[in-house]
Amino acid sequence: xxxxxxxxxxxxxxxxxxxxxxxxxxxxxxxxxxxxxxxxxxxxxxxxxxxxxxxxxxxxxxxxxxxxxxxxxxxxxxxxxxxxxxxxxxxxxxxxxxxxxxxxxxxxxxxxxxxxxxxxxxxxxxxxxxxxxxxxxxxxxxxxxxxxxxxxxxxxxxxxxxxxxxxxxxxxxxxxxxxxxxxxxxxxxxxxxxxxxxxxxxxxxxxxxxxxxxxxxxxxxxxxxxxxxxxxxxxxxxxxxxxxxxxxxxxxxxxxxxxxxxxxxxxxxxxxxxxxxxxxxxxxxxxxxxxxxxxxxxxxxxxxxxxxxxxxxxxxxxxxxxxxxxxxxxxxxxxxxxxxxxxxxxxxxxxxxxxxxxxxxxxxxxxxxxxxxxxxxxxxxxxxxxxxxxxxxxxxxxxxxxxxxxxxxxxxxxxxxxxxxxxxxxxxxxxxxxxxxxxxxxxxxxxxxxxxxxxxxxxxxxxxxxxxxxxxxxxxxxxxxxxxxxxxxxxxxxxxxxxxxxxxxxxxxxxxxxxxxxxxxxxxxxxxxxxxxxxxxxxxxxxxxxx
Ligand code: PLP
Numbered sequence: 001x002x003x004x005x006x007x008x009x010x011x012x013x014x015x016x017x018x019x020x021x022x023x024x025x026x027x028x029x030x031x032x033x034x035x036x037x038x039x040x041x042x043x044x045x046x047x048x049x050x051x052x053x054x055x056x057x058x059x060x061x062x063x064x065x066x067x068x069x070x071x072x073x074x075x076x077x078x079x080x081x082x083x084x085x086x087x088x089x090x091x092x093x094x095x096x097x098x099x100x101x102x103x104x105x106x107x108x109x110x111x112x113x114x115x116x117x118x119x120x121x122x123x124x125x126x127x128x129x130x131x132x133x134x135x136x137x138x139x140x141x142x143x144x145x146x147x148x149x150x151x152x153x154x155x156x157x158x159x160x161x162x163x164x165x166x167x168x169x170x171x172x173x174x175x176x177x178x179x180x181x182x183x184x185x186x187x188x189x190x191x192x193x194x195x196x197x198x199x200x201x202x203x204x205x206x207x208x209x210x211x212x213x214x215x216x217x218x219x220x221x222x223x224x225x226x227x228x229x230x231x232x233x234x235x236x237x238x239x240x241x242x243x244x245x246x247x248x249x250x251x252x253x254x255x256x257x258x259x260x261x262x263x264x265x266x267x268x269x270x271x272x273x274x275x276x277x278x279x280x281x282x283x284x285x286x287x288x289x290x291x292x293x294x295x296x297x298x299x300x301x302x303x304x305x306x307x308x309x310x311x312x313x314x315x316x317x318x319x320x321x322x323x324x325x326x327x328x329x330x331x332x333x334x335x336x337x338x339x340x341x342x343x344x345x346x347x348x349x350x351x352x353x354x355x356x357x358x359x360x361x362x363x364x365x366x367x368x369x370x371x372x373x374x375x376x377x378x379x380x381x382x383x384x385x386x387x388x389x390x391x392x393x394x395x396x397x398x399x400x401x402x403x404x405x406x407x408x409x410x411x412x413x414x415x416x417x418x419x420x421x422x423x424x425x426x427x428x429x430x431x432x433x434x435x436x437x438x439x440x441x442x443x444x445x446x447x448x449x450x451x452x453x454x455x456x457x458x459x460x461x462x463x464x465x466x467x468x469x470x471x472x473x474x475x476x477x478x479x480x481x482x483x484x485x486x487x488x489x490x491x492x493x494x495x496x497x498x499x500x501x502x503x504x505x506x507x508x509x510x511x512x513x514x515x516x517x518x519x520x521x522x523x524x525x526x527x528x529x530x531x532x533x534x535x536x537x538x539x540x541x542x543x544x545x546x547x
Contacts, residue, residue: 020352023353026355029359031176048282110168152180172200202222344487345465
């Protein structure tokens, strides 16, 4: 029997009561960041209204209060992940910064030409790029553990790939795309056998699994507070004390020193040696409420999340066009898939119209996408505040969107829209729902560019999905642009932008008030910043051409 009281849990999160596009919010993007319970919001506010001062620096009451709360949270984290000492808990601004500290601080001192850094095929960019940077600095070489067809690290090659040459092995505890628990115990054990250090990226695991770093025996374990109901801007770097003691500081500045003279500086003890400057004190203090919150609920959450996962998987299989990106079930409620003949961005923006937040794109895992021969995918990542009813609603909307997209009318001619036509079209469209439908319709009816014209030269950089722009200029200096994208929503936006610029000379293109045009359409405020930036990238490219 599941004793989890979803309604009571859900009640803790004020944001879940808001509406998005006039619809109740359905938040399925918890892998990116979780929502925050009232206790975390209250603690944040309490700190700024009652305790705010800098930590470790002053002898006044507020500073003592702030330092106490700040250090209490460090103790809480130590207990939460079963570390040996608070000296092993370093505050950072997130998983990414934690990994960069290890790569630069440990890596630069310990790697040399020919040494091997072993990563896995399913790493987040945060656990790839810092290692590439240090590899370049030291001459070390990166090797990649492959995956099996069902998205597991291929255990048969662990011993073969992690050898005496290996100095560090870096692995996600759970992949942010595949939702798989990786065999980190085996990887850590093999790393130990060859005297390599192990770095475990716990960003996705921390909200779903109890973590015991001593039992795991890893050298480093890193995670972010914001993925476990805590605030953004707070990260944790757990490192074995003995290793941290041998490492040089990553950044210099206040608080990380014992003494400073122009001749020589001596560094502070752990953990402060790695905490230069004023940290995110309010964030750390509020994080303490998130840890307590998670501990209070954790025994019931896992079982409930498993049920959500099974329910959601079963429902998704009722839609025949859906293809999971790997075989088999994920281990946490995080499901990645693609939909035959539908672009990921089209689906995600359409779901947004119904108030449903899901993620589309490469998920900061471009090497994994390339390995799976995908340009991107859709990801839903659930939390214990999600409900079975939300899954039903999501499936119902998804089904509707797939069929609706298929049934958008096919017009015969769509490439000669004028900006006035577009403004008039949009003024009749009701709400974002109506405008979005118009964009999708324009996109569906835009003639595709010939494949040979979709090339590196015509590619618009800065767009979220692939988009291409080509042009002709006649003897009178009049421009005619033609564009294309692999996503309907971007093609629709291209039609809108080009309606403003086509059949104009350079002077007119530069004189056109595009911001006012977007305002008239009521467009930009509804686009995510990245999609908004994409639209601006198209405008910029047109203006560049007409320079
Ligand atoms: N590693 C994994 C597996 C992640 O899922 C993420 C974020 O999604 C990160 C690292 C980076 O975390 P942050 O952006 O909090 O630094």
